[in-house]
Amino acid sequence: xxxxxxxxxADYWLNRKIRVAFRNFAEGFYSVVPVEWLDMFxxxxxxxxxxxxxxxxxxxxxxxxxxxxxxxxxxxxxxxxFWQVVDxxxxxxxxxxxxxxxxxxxxxxxxxxxxxPLFAIxxxxxxxxxxxxxxxxxLLKLPEFSDKETLKKRLTYVIESExxxxxx
Numbered sequence: 001x002x003x004x005x006x007x008x009x010a011d012y013w014l015n016r017k018i019r020v021a022f023r024n025f026a027e028g029f030y031s032v033v034p035v036e037w038l039d040m041f042x043x044x045x046x047x048x049x050x051x052x053x054x055x056x057x058x059x060x061x062x063x064x065x066x067x068x069x070x071x072x073x074x075x076x077x078x079x080x081x082f083w084q085v086v087d088x089x090x091x092x093x094x095x096x097x098x099x100x101x102x103x104x105x106x107x108x109x110x111x112x113x114x115x116x117p118l119f120a121i122x123x124x125x126x127x128x129x130x131x132x133x134x135x136x137x138x139l140l141k142l143p144e145f146s147d148k149e150t151l152k153k154r155l156t157y158v159i160e161s162e163x164x165x166x167x168x
Contacts, residue, residue: 052106057094059086062119065112070123071144078144078151079121085152096159103135127151131158 041049048054063083072079086097095105101119108114117138124132124141131154132141145151 048109052104052108054106056091057098057107058111059094061107061112062098065115065118067118067120068122069120069139072121072123072142076123077146078123078142081145081148081151082121082142082155084148085155088152093156093159096162097155099162100159101133101135101140102138130154 038046063086068074068076068079086094089097098107099105102115112119115138120137120139122139122141124143127143127145127150129143131143133139134141143154145154
């Protein structure tokens with residue numbers, strides 16, 4: 001029988017090369033989660049459980065579960081402007097903002113109260129800088145903008161550029 005080079009390559013990369021690593025992962029996973037439990041979920045339910053929901057982001061829930069650091073508090077003028085700008089964003093921009101700060105554009109299945117660490121905004125100096133993020137800490141480093149238009153322009157720029165550490 002003739003076996004194509006292409007299918008042999010695919011078999012190697014998708015099966016044989018990862019066989020040992022996958023077996024080790026599966027053994028560890030099933031030692032924590034009995035395989036019978038997985039039968040309770042459809043594929044899409046299990047995906048949501050692991051990766052979060054693809055629904056529109058509940059900005060009120062995000063705001064309620066945001067912590068403020070440095071000079072910021074819920075009533076700081078820059079934070080008030082920030083939430084005004086976020087309220088004016090489209091659902092797609094909400095997902096991009098969430099991805100910029102947390103590295104995922106999905107809402108946690110149980111809401112933002114279950115995001116660990118919680119979504120945080122830290123004061124990051126003068127307004128001549130761009131906002132940056134530390135995704136491992138779900139931390140938005142937001143300069144102290146004094147006007148809404150500058151904040152909107154700079155925040156929109158960083159989330160639309162879809163850059164990661166390049167802006168840090």
